[in-house]
Amino acid sequence: KNEVEQSPQNLTAQEGEFITINCSYSVGISALHWLQQHPGGGIVSLFMLSSGKKKHGRLIATINIQEKHGSLHITASHPRDSAVYICAVRSPFGNEKLTFGTGTRLTIIP
Amino acid sequence: DSGVTQTPKHLITATGQRVTLRCSPRSGDLSVYWYQQSLDQGLQFLIQYYNGEERAKGNILERFSAQQFPDLHSELNLSSLELGDSALYFCASSLVGQGSSPLHFGNGTRLTVT
Numbered sequence: 001k002n003e004v005e006q007s008p009q010n011l012t013a014q015e016g017e018f019i020t021i022n023c024s025y026s027v028g029i030s031a032l033h034w035l036q037q038h039p040g041g042g043i044v045s046l047f048m049l050s051s052g053k054k055k056h057g058r059l060i061a062t063i064n065i066q067e068k069h070g071s072l073h074i075t076a077s078h079p080r081d082s083a084v085y086i087c088a089v090r091s092p093f094g095n096e097k098l099t100f101g102t103g104t105r106l107t108i109i110p
Numbered sequence: 111d112s113g114v115t116q117t118p119k120h121l122i123t124a125t126g127q128r129v130t131l132r133c134s135p136r137s138g139d140l141s142v143y144w145y146q147q148s149l150d151q152g153l154q155f156l157i158q159y160y161n162g163e164e165r166a167k168g169n170i171l172e173r174f175s176a177q178q179f180p181d182l183h184s185e186l187n188l189s190s191l192e193l194g195d196s197a198l199y200f201c202a203s204s205l206v207g208q209g210s211s212p213l214h215f216g217n218g219t220r221l222t223v224t
Contacts, residue, residue, distance in 0.1 A: 041218050088153070101152075
């Protein structure tokens with residue numbers, strides 16, 4: 001079993017739909033990251049959070065430390081949101097190691 | 111534009127060869143991280159440098175080495191290349207450690223070993 005599990009692996013939705021991507025982890029962490037990887041391969045860091053909730057535009061990230069679970073939500077989804085979304089968790093042991101999930105491929109249909 | 115520059119964008123080489131990947135961090139960032147993304151393993155953390163010193167090590171093979179120079183650019187050296195080393199190699203940088211400042215990724219170097 002991977003230390004970081006994402007679901008779903010693939011998600012196709014209509015433009016305008018509310019999107020939720022889930023991330024569960026089995027180890028202690030100090031922070032959870034959400035990354036976006038575009039079809040061209042470039043990676044953008046979306047969020048870094050260690051508790052609660054963060055919002056940036058139409059994107060919302062939440063984390064529940066007790067349940068070892070995080071979520072990424074996209075409101076009013078748009079075709080330009082089509083990308084692979086990757087969850088990563090940071091070790092709590094004072095080092096900078098990130099462990100990555102396998103990613104969720106999101107496709108938004110116009 | 112993240113401000114992180116990786117060169118080259120693409121690299122094709124043969125098994126047994128040695129290559130060097132280069133990364134220039136975003137201006138002002140002191141930490142540099144290297145990651146490998148392969149089809150079967152996904153993204154994996156390789157190594158981190160902070161202000162010239164190695165800070166953390168991940169799943170980096172002994173055939174691979176890295177360093178960060180006084181001007182803060184970093185190089186990842188891959189030697190005795192094998193077919194399985196074919197992957198996207200990303201560099202990222204942050205102001206301090208990634209726990210307290212966001213990560214900025216380069217566009218990656220796509221390495222193909224034939």
